[in-house]
Amino acid sequence: MNGWLAAACALLLAGFLPALLGVCTGPLRRRVLAQNLATVLAALVMLLLAQGYQRPSYTDMALVLAVLGPVGTLVYERLLSDELRAARPRPRVTRAMTVLGVAPVPLVVIPVCAAATWGRTTLKLLFIGGLLVAGSTLCTRALTSPPGGEG
Amino acid sequence: MAGELPVMAALLLVAVAGTAVVLARDPVRQSAVLAGLGLSLAVLFAVLQAPDVALSELAVGTAFTPLMVLLSVRKVRHNARRSERREEHE
Amino acid sequence: MSVLPYLVAGWLFLVGCYGLTTSRNLIHAVGSLAVCQSATYVLLLSIGYRRGGTAPVHSDIAPGSRPLVDPVVQALTLTDVVVGATVTALLLALVVQVSKRHGTVDPDELRELRG
């Protein structure tokens, strides 16, 4: 087992597992927020696995997840917006969730980029990283915005 | 043995998520947990060296299944409310 | 250790059956059935796994350079994941129809309605 796989394991147990437990318990809004976080972390685990197994083609999984993950979260926002916005979260929670959903992305994507051979793979990795950051920020914002906040 | 650590971790996640899906009795909450199970399964498939299957599970589990369940819940609730109104009417 | 993945598959199947039996909502029952389905995926892929192997996909590795896991079980599982989701859709459609007819999706209440 190399360092990348160890990192993937650590992220899985220290990041994804708590997020999964957040999805399994609590009120609906916390579950959806945790699900959004779990999507981002799972995509990062896929990137680490791709590097750890020396298989660039595994990054396709992270790509599909980065593209579809926010869609899954926005489905809840769209169909259950009344229930989700019944209570307004504290600003601290919003900030914490935004940071948790964005900060790990560069921490994983930059080292993986540095280790991968320069070329198409690097562009793909950066693209996935950008999608993850944009999707995660947007979903957290949409889920925590006050009721009637359409601009 | 240490090489199998990712597989063991992913198996643990899948077992936890699968149990949680069954224990979540409210269908809306269950659909969120079901999406979590889909993610855990995708990670397990990735460490079992089956990226094709993981892609399949991701495509289906992240958006398609939750959307279907939530739409069904919406219709079912609508029908239940209507049925209550009808009973009150009679 | 060598049977742990099989045990997880068995656990998922049994826990899904428990959910099906005790369900008070047909939509919840469909979700529990999805857990039973996932048990088959875990079992099949565990059988095909090979220690130190990698995916039987040669777009980024040279053929024969690394040991490979079994592609046959992966092919079986990958089609079933998508086809299983549409079968879930069919079941949900039936649940919607039941609720339209009877106004409830609780199996116990439905049994009373039928008499």
Added chain:
Amino acid sequence: MSLRVRMWVLAVGGLGVALLLAGAFTHMPDFGGTWHPYGTRAVAEALRQHSANAVASVNFDQRAFDTMGEQAVFFGSVLGTVVVLRQAGDEHRTAPEPAFVSAPVRRYALLVLPVTVLTGLYVIAHGHLSPGGGFQGGVVAATALHLLYIAIDYRALQRVRSLTLFTLADAAGEAGYLLAGLAALVAGAAFLENVLPLGTFNTLSSAGTVPVLNAAVGVEVAAGVVVLLAQFLDQAIVIEPADGRGHRADGAARAAPEGGRP
């Protein structure tokens, strides 16, 4: 059956299944072992047929007939859902209400929509080379279309989504798979046999009929998922049961046979 009896039946049955499974698991080949007779042969055959992705080769070449069955189950499920959820005689359609979606969500969705469609097409097109294929890419591409519903509203989706066209595409995908199989018969080979030239290994035009069948499945799955979700969206959003008059008529119609029975 009361809940208590049911729990007893479940406990006895579950225990029996658990014992049988435990017995079977101890006699199964060890997890992670090196003995994979079918796998080894399937990989060798995939390489012989110039298919970089052995899984796609198993699906669309070595076991293509089996995939036809899977595809038929898919087609049947979509058809069944369409029949079960069709608009009944006493139901009517209402105009979907416009929705208010915040501007950032709308911008994000409209930017990501083409990216998602392209990802889906990429996954379908490279199915015989890298991980992916018609089943996965089809779902991704079909999900992309529903970003319109999520980001704008149902009317926007309805305007873009011609259900007739997607129904036809679903049928065309299913038929295309069969026709590709029959074409092999015309060429003098067995049904669904790989008859096209095999091409250069690990390029888009390799592996003979695999990309063709893959594309047929991709079209069918994408169109099928759109049709499937359309039924659920229609039921949840636009189809309303008849109110008032139709309602009472429904009640009267149900009361009549009951009143006539004794």
